[in-house]
Amino acid sequence: MKIRKIEFTNHPIFNNLKLDFTDENGKTINTIILAGENGVGKSLLLNNIFEFSNLNLNSERRDEKRKFEIELSNEEIEILKAGQYSKQYFTTSYQENIFFITIDYNITDNWNQIDIKGKTATGVSPTLTGSLFAHNDTNKVLRAIFSDVEINFTPEQISAVTSTNIDRKDIKSKKSDSNLATQITQLLIDVQSLDALEFTEWARNNSGNTIDDDKIDVRIKRFTSAFDFMFSQKRYKRIENVDNRKEIIFEENGNEMSIGQLSSGEKQIVFRGSFLLKDKESSKGALILIDEPEISLHPNWQLKVLSFFKKLFTNNSGEQTSQIIISTHSPFIIHNSNRNDDKVIILQKDSTGKTIIPNEAKFFGWSTEKLIQEAFNIDHVLADNKITVFLEGETDEKYYNKCLEIFNRTQLPIEFKWIGRINEKGNVENTGDSALNQAKAFFTANMEQIKSKIVLFYDSDTNKPEEDIQKLSIRKMSVNSENTVFKIGVENLFTIDENIDIPSFYKQRTKIDDYGAESIIRELDKTKLCDFVCEFLDTEKQKLILKKLEIEIERLLE
Missing domain, CATH: 3.40.50 (Rossmann fold)
Structure with missing residues (x-):
């Protein structure tokens, strides 16, 4: 249908x-x-x-x-x-x-x-x-075959072979559930066992004959060939008995790992792909x-x-x-x-x-x-005649845009955008250096979508080399060695005003370890500090604090 x-x-x-x-x-x-x-x-x-x-x-x-x-x-x-x-x-x-x-x-x-x-x-x-x-x-x-998004990536321990098989004849509509990881792990163990039994029977009846490759891994090959499309080097190897349980073993560059040790992305390919493949023919x-x-x-x-x-x-x-x-x-x-x-x-x-x-x-x-x-x-991704600068943090965007405002640079052909967003539940998502890494992978695969220069602007403490890939530039903020208060983040670029009560912008929480010992953890309230600098200080003090950000803007325009 x-x-x-x-x-x-x-x-x-x-x-x-x-x-x-x-x-x-x-x-x-x-x-x-x-x-x-x-x-x-x-x-x-x-x-x-x-x-x-x-x-x-x-x-x-x-x-x-x-x-x-x-x-x-x-x-x-x-x-x-x-x-x-x-x-x-x-x-x-x-x-x-x-x-x-x-x-x-x-x-x-x-x-x-x-x-x-x-x-x-x-x-x-x-x-x-x-x-x-x-x-x-x-x-x-x-x-219909429905691969739902609800997946538990941790399969239960499998200790025995059961009777599950592929291409059941009574297939009607089916939908995956949260037990998918265990179901697929059991399936792969079962079909590998069936393949082994059938090949043993064939070998017994064809003793002395050349091995027919078509008789090897008849069922499991359906799954492993699909995995190979996504996995560049990782390969399915075998089923192994370990401490009275059965483990599915993969191998990559000589290193072996069980199915439970795969990354969540790799598990998604194995479990969701296998669910769809299970009854492919029937x-x-x-x-x-x-x-x-x-x-x-x-x-x-x-x-x-x-x-x-x-x-x-x-x-x-x-x-x-x-x-x-x-x-x-x-x-x-x-x-x-x-x-x-x-x-x-x-x-x-x-x-x-x-x-x-x-x-x-x-x-x-x-x-x-x-x-x-x-x-x-994502209008900003496709903007013409303007440099779009993506930043790690939400407050980074506010500081740089405030800098454009106070130094009368709003007409410059440059736009600063936080890479993340606030979702419908009010939570921050797709933020930080990992989000910039994802953006780099996306843009390098789709260069034709870049109309004007795009800059992925990392914090100074990020281990990322600067490079240019056509209209995509990878840059890091400069290190401000004069700032001994904030050593990382956009705040490292501040010129600290001694009249500002810096300790008032820290929040603290108490952590109790398993032995009952308490420790006080102090963290910078970045939003509170940003609101103070951008909303409550007068323009001259803002210029003093943010003057090194203006230098960064000039560097990005070069």
Whole structure:
């Protein structure tokens, strides 16, 4: 099944939202990217689609309708033609295998709640039975495989081989859960055991013959070849018995590690990738839903993770066998020159808090920059004729902009931006030198997006060499050896005014160790100090304190 269009009516979050998963010629797109900031409903939309894949009666009466336009494969049509209760509706063909399914929640407790029609040469067919996809021999037609974002990366200890296998025949819609790490670890152990047993049996029956490589690792190879796409050097090695438990061993540059010792990003690839691969053949054509595939991934991997998931569902002829719908708020996925044959749909909140799709806010493949700006509010990344300087800290931005103001430099072609942000919960995220490192990885992979010079401006205490990569510059703040109070951070550039009560800007907390010993920890309240310097001091004192920041600005303009 592929989804072509969705229309909500009176949805509690989406209101009367319409989504179109086709191109300008009406062709169903194979990969859909739902983009936008946190809180716009991307995950909810995936869950609503997954709920649709388990199409059945809903007993909760409410004034709401959901309409899905879908496209079925020829194989799925054959299933319906053979179904005990569905075959009577398939004595004639339907145009392009397209069907319209409306769920009316005003109706409960009978199959009239679900209205199904097929596309015909003259319009639509008469209503088919609402239970068309509810029977054991037809319910797999609408199946979806949903890789949820909820993952516990720590598998439980595995002590025995069980009977789990790949490509089960009874596959219906399925969704991953928080126990995924343990489930996949057990699966990999089980399929490796099956491979070993079958090869032993083959070797016994073919003693003296040349070893047939096609008989080795028949099942586990499906998973290891997928891992190799993402892991440049790390490789799956074997299953090992350690202290009455079974461990999956990987190797990199001669060093071995268990699956539990992989990084969270590596575990995400192993666990989520294996979940989708597990029944790849028996669930061929199923709708694939992936919520936030970028979670825990290094920016370099975020740039290639969509290609990774596409590769899982591409046959030997290069054809994508399943429609993939992902949700993301990662610019590294959306801003990726490797993207192709996909469609981005941007979700936003309007002034009333309802989720909307901005006018014309959708595009195909690698094209319109304006739409990416709308999705992630990164106008400053695409600014023309101005140097954009990204800084580690929130107060860094305030100090440099205050410096431009007090030294009458606001007309200079330079703009200072904190790399981080405050999320909808009021917490700081994507900040510090690690965020600048991520930005470097992103920009170096997408140089064509840089319109004017961009500077990643690290604190002086960061171990980062200065360099220039086309229009991208890596710089560090100078070290102010005259400042013996603040030895790191932007505050190191201050010229300290002896009349300022510096100790009043420190906060302290008490820490008690496991032996009951107390220690007092003093920390600089950077926000309090910034507010004092930028808001309460007069201009002349501000100039005195921030004069070395002006020198830094001049250096950046060179």
